[in-house]
Amino acid sequence: MTWVRATLFACVVLPAAAAAQNLATASEPGSRGGRLVCAQRAEPKTLNPVLASDIASREVIHRMMGDLVHINRGTHATEPALATHWTISPDGRRFTLRLRRGVRFSDGHPFDADDVLFTFEVYLDPQLHSPQRDLLMVAGKPLSVRKQDSHTVVFETAAPYAPAERLFDSIAMLPRHLLEKPYREGRLAKVWNLNTPPAEIAGLGPFRLKEYAAGQHVVLERNPYYWKVDRAGTRLPYLDALLFVFVSGEDAQIMRFEAGETDVIGRVGARNFAALEKGQGGRGYALRDLGPSLEYNFLAFNLNDLAGRNLPRVEARQAWFREERFRQAVSAAVDREAIVKLVYGGHGTALWGHVTPGNRNWVHPGLATPPRSLDRARGLLKSAGYSWDGQGTLVDPGGSKVEFTIAASSSSAERGQIAAVVQEDLRQVGMRVRVVPLEFRALLDRLFQSRDFDAVLLGLGGGDADPAAEMNVWLSGGGTHLWDLGRTRPATPWEAEIDSLMNRQLITMRVAERKRLYARVQELVGAYLPVVPLASPHVLVGAKTGLGNFRPAVLDHYTLWNVEELYWRGRAAAGSR
């Protein structure tokens, strides 16, 4: 019965009306003109969407490029973009996408199904190693693409895939007329770098490249051929130009914004946010705390199989780490509210599971959130055979003192601070913890190569809201199963259950059922604590008060995801802007 309902649901054709209605949501018609200045922490490395893997590059590239189906960062749901509507076959494996007609690239060249075919050929080319290629692999096999007519494309996956059309988000449609020649000549990896003349780059996004000054800025200008129009019939985007300036330090970025030299600021650190709040009002900017991001910070113990690695010290300690009650005691002893208060100055949220409340469609609202209790922690340790010596130091059943290190990336101030709080918390139950700041890559090397660590403070998340993005983190054999890498089979029954739940949710087409499965994963993580979830930083942003339609989101490209709709209110009054 459930299965039948699921198929029915999957067959629904999204009406074209949804497209029109979607454009109108929440956004008000604006007026054209002006430019927007944003600071970037790093300069973009490339303008080639196939190869870009860093945030700065993607932030610029996605302002110039368009995708077939787009995830609306405000609603977390998919919406029509270059595809006006799509159908899904009853078995959940075939997608038929109808392309928008009359769309042109930013150089005026028309866009059709051949561009789509070419794009996917490039992204799926195993020689090119696009970072996005793995997203297009379902059950280990690449998506297959074929053209039905000049404006209809059919995709097929090797297995049913629940998140379905989310695959197409951020796959930038490439201009075949410009890139096919370099691609056939094997030069695609070399085109579209920062020194490419603007005339040789074309995309389907709201802006197009105008100028790049090494180490200083990138200027984008309005794409006159952009397909979106607002309710009043004005062709978007409203802004004439978009300027990215490179400001490497976060402090410097804050000051630039405060001084009014930049118009928008995204992902501000909690402490800097508090400093900016003081100047709010008088200085013509407004700040917003959007609540928890998708990022979850956690403490992970080394549960790797270390046989043959000659790490006797860590192996001896793993007896503690593998003890469920030890991990539960750590979780009970940690003062999550103190992390929120001391580290995030209130702009953070305590976590007991790995899905943050920011991921509002998938978070399990019924998850247990036991408050801090040193008594419970001590009780758990006692029941596991631990005791305390004269100085109050915790001693394990074998008589050894419980001492271990927490490694934290020294490039993340906040994580180092969380570690300092945790260290003091655990001291109160007699654990002697030392915090070791490590340079990020040195830390990763210990995680992935040498496995020489006791515990590590890390943060993950920030990709898509859908659980499909987390597959490799939670599957026992997953490549990002950081605390226990390279297992061929799950080590415990509850890990086996997580594996099976994760695999089932990926092929279950009914959303409610997927939610139920994923909620169970969250319960298991919360109960057995393969990692101890700690806290999630809030997404903190700011913009000049005159910026219209500014609707920041907790998904990536936090502030600029709807850049085509941004406009300056009362431009005449604002003067130069």
Next chain:
Amino acid sequence: MPWLIRRLAHAALVLFGVSVLSFAFLELAPGDYLSEMRLDPRIAPETVAALRARHGLDQPLPVKYARWVASAARGDLGFSFAYNTPAAPLVWTRARNTLVLTMAATLAAWLIAIPLGLWFAARRGGWADRAGAAGLAALVSIPDLLLALLLLMFAVRTRALPAGGMFTPGEAGILDLAAHMLLPVAALVLGALPVLVRHVRAAVAETLQAPFIEAARAHGIPTVRLLWRHALPAAANPLISLFGFSVGTLLSASLLVEVVMSWPGLGPLLVEAILARDLFVVIDGVLFSAVFLIAGNLLADVLLYVADPRIRTT
């Protein structure tokens, strides 16, 4: 002149050694350019391994070095993994900006340090000397980062100067450049001053006690002339050595200041490259600063030779 030729040959040798050892150090350091990609759950470990092979990161050290030498011969100086372009043009455009900044700062620092040091030396124990010493002690206890930050804060609060960058977008005038340069140069000069002034003062104070100065003073030569024409040249030797070094010190300080002040020089590029293990960009940056440092020392040795012809340095 054979001296200079031999000196240049030595410099080339040092550069060769630096390049070899830099590769070795980078090889020893844990992690590589692609490590961070392993943390993205949406990218398969196999993809990372394949990319590693394509970038040649799985090759042994001698192969990497040979590839770099071959590419240096073509004028590319290696390849930036992050930017996906040859490293030389990338490094060079930014190195130019760093040179502008460092030269200006070196010049300014010495132009301020010499008269200040002379003045303090002449007024040893006086109020000016004491106040100066206190000020310098305060300066020396301020980290470069903090100094740059304070200056930047000053600029933002007063709105007197642009808060970082090299040019206002759309403008490229010399006045605009000067306005943007003022802050980073000030940060560098203030950071370097304590060392320079203390050394000038100590060196000059030492010569002021020499008999020939006493004699000159007895002959009624005015103090200013005495300081500039007699004491300073006599105290020049250690200062010239220091000059050679100050060039290198200012260069490395400038990398940090550039990051804080968003100066489009080597600083931001290298900091990113170092943390990202963008191998060839790092090597090129290291070699660039080595060349600069060696040039500074060479210049110092030449000056030493000119200032005191009795000295036959090697």
Next chain:
Amino acid sequence: MWLIRASVRRRGLVAALALLGAVHGAVLLAGFLAPYDPAEQDRRHPYAPPGVAGCEPGPCPVRWFVRDAAGRPRLFAVDAPARIFVLGSDQYGRDQLARLLHGGRVSLAAGLLAAALSLGLGWIAGAVAGYRGGWLDAVLMRASEFFVALPWLYLLFAVRAFLPLEVPPETALLLIAAIIGLAGWARPARLVRGVVLSAKERGYVLAARGFGASHFHILRRHVLPQTVGVALTQAALLVPQYVLAEVTLSFLGLGVGEPVASWGNMLAALAQYHVLVSYWWMVLPGVAMVPVFLGYLSLAGAVIESRDSIGL
């Protein structure tokens, strides 16, 4: 006249020595002078301004010569639950005064050790290079350039990878001093060499050589005394620089990790925009360090000035 000037110089020396003695004494007595332990967090009072925090209903008089909860003697305290923060508290509600005093132990020890190490190495290298000249000079000076130019950061990354994660604070301290000290010999070496080069060509040195004095004798009696000025100035400047250098090492995990206090860590915490604009008292430890560094500078100056009179 000469007598008066000598005594003035000696007074400078005495003042500098007294200041430094007081500072080092205070740092050694940190456990007594500071009312709390440097790692003790008071989560009710993060970033508390200087003064008594949590004094309700009051009054909270300051008590002198008391014993704390663990029975250790303290110079002063207020009754719990109120807390006295003379220099304010940091992000975790830790007493800044305690951190300043305890941190001084680590930082001054590391700074002094490292400065002694690089100065010693640099002095020897510079004197030998300058006096002997020839190929030895060339080798030593090229080595110094080599040393400065190499990307040490990566070697430190590597060193960190080979060390066990747990480095006890004492070992960490020696490690810091050794790394910083070894890395820093180049500048003193070049400066000393510059002085030696000109000193050995002075008339009286040439004369001494003519009389057949040994190299050792000439170096000790005529050349090295000339280098005292530059070397002492270097020493006084190196200590503060090395105290700051410890921050960089902490970044790599080679410094003294949390929760151990160090001046470098305190200054690093200060160098953040939000701290500068929001919590002025975080600057106080930085201000407190100035007289210490000034003490070293004046000590060096006073020693140089008075070395005739005290026969150095």
